[in-house]
Amino acid sequence: MLAYTHSRLLAFIGVNCVIAACYIPFMKYYVPVMKPAHPFFTLTLQIAITVLAIMIEATYFFAVFSEPGYLSPYNRLFTPEQEIAAIKEETKQAKSNIMELRKQIRMVRTSGATDIETGMQLDEYVLEKQINKIYLAQLEKKTYCFVCDMVKPVRAHHCKSCKKCVLRMDHHCPWTGNCVGADNIRYFVQFVFYAGFT
Numbered sequence: 001m002l003a004y005t006h007s008r009l010l011a012f013i014g015v016n017c018v019i020a021a022c023y024i025p026f027m028k029y030y031v032p033v034m035k036p037a038h039p040f041f042t043l044t045l046q047i048a049i050t051v052l053a054i055m056i057e058a059t060y061f062f063a064v065f066s067e068p069g070y071l072s073p074y075n076r077l078f079t080p081e082q083e084i085a086a087i088k089e090e091t092k093q094a095k096s097n098i099m100e101l102r103k104q105i106r107m108v109r110t111s112g113a114t115d116i117e118t119g120m121q122l123d124e125y126v127l128e129k130q131i132n133k134i135y136l137a138q139l140e141k142k143t144y145c146f147v148c149d150m151v152k153p154v155r156a157h158h159c160k161s162c163k164k165c166v167l168r169m170d171h172h173c174p175w176t177g178n179c180v181g182a183d184n185i186r187y188f189v190q191f192v193f194y195a196g197f198t
Contacts, residue, residue, distance in 0.1 A: 007161075011177035012064045016057075023053050052198040059191040060176075068181030071148065071156055071165035079151050084144070087151055091144040094134050101131050 026049065035042045105127050142151055145158045148165050152158070157169040159179050168182040180188045 005177065007177035008064050009177075011175055012061070015060060015175055019053065019056060023049070049198065052194055055194045056191060056198065059187050059194060063173075063180075063184055063187040063191050064176045064178055066178075066184040066187060068162075068169070068179035068185075069167040069183035070162075070181075071145075071150060071152065071167055073148075073150055084151055087142050088144040090141075091138070091146075094138055094143075098131055098134055101127050101134075 027046065031042055031046055034045075105124055108124050108127070140154065142153055144150075145152050145165050147158055147163070150165065152165050153167065155168045156165050158165045159169060159172050161172045162179050166179045166181040168185070170180040170185060170188075172179045173188070176188070178184070
C-alpha cells in the first residue's frame with residue numbers, strides 16, 4: 001500500500017533532482033563526445049545507463065511511498081492482559097535501571113563517584129557496558145512501547161520521526177523521508193544496489 005506525507009514527497013523531489021543532474025549531462029555532453037570514436041560502446045552505455053536509471057527510479061519510488069510495516073493496535077487483542085502487564089513491568093524496570101546507570105555515569109564525569117557497596121571509584125566504561133547489556137537483552141524479547149501504548153514484538157522499534165512503532169525497523173532514512181522496515185526494506189536495498197552499481 002502506498003502512502004504520502006510531505007517529508008516523503010520532499011525527499012522524492014530532492015533525490016530525483018540529483019538523479020536528473022547526473023543523467024541529463026551524461027547523455028547530453030559525455031555521450032556525443034564519445035560517439036564518433038566508439039559508436040557501439042556508446043550505444044551500449046546509453047542503454048545500460050537508461051535501464052539502470054529506470055530501475056533506480058522504480059525502486060526508489062516504492063522505497064519512499066511504501067509503508068515500512070507499522071505495528072497495528074490490533075496486536076493488543078491477541079496478547080493476554082497478564083502478559084501485557086508483565087511485559088510492561090519488565091520494560092519499565094529496564095528503563096529505570098538504564099536511567100540509574102546514566103545518572104551514575106554523569107556523577108562519575110562530574111565528581112568521580114564511588115560505589116556505595118564496595119567504596120571503589122566507578123568506571124564509566126563498565127557502566128556503559130551494563131547499559132549495553134540491558135539494551136541487548138531487551139532486543140531479544142517483547143517490550144512495551146509507552147508512547148504507542150502497545151506491546152512491541154522482537155526487533156520492532158518506535159520511530160521518533162514517524163511517531164509509530166515499526167516492525168523489523170532498520171533506520172529512519174532522511175533520503176526517503178520514511179522508515180526502512182519489514183515491508184519496504186527490499187525496495188530500499190534494491191535502490192541502494194542499483195544506485196551504487198550505476
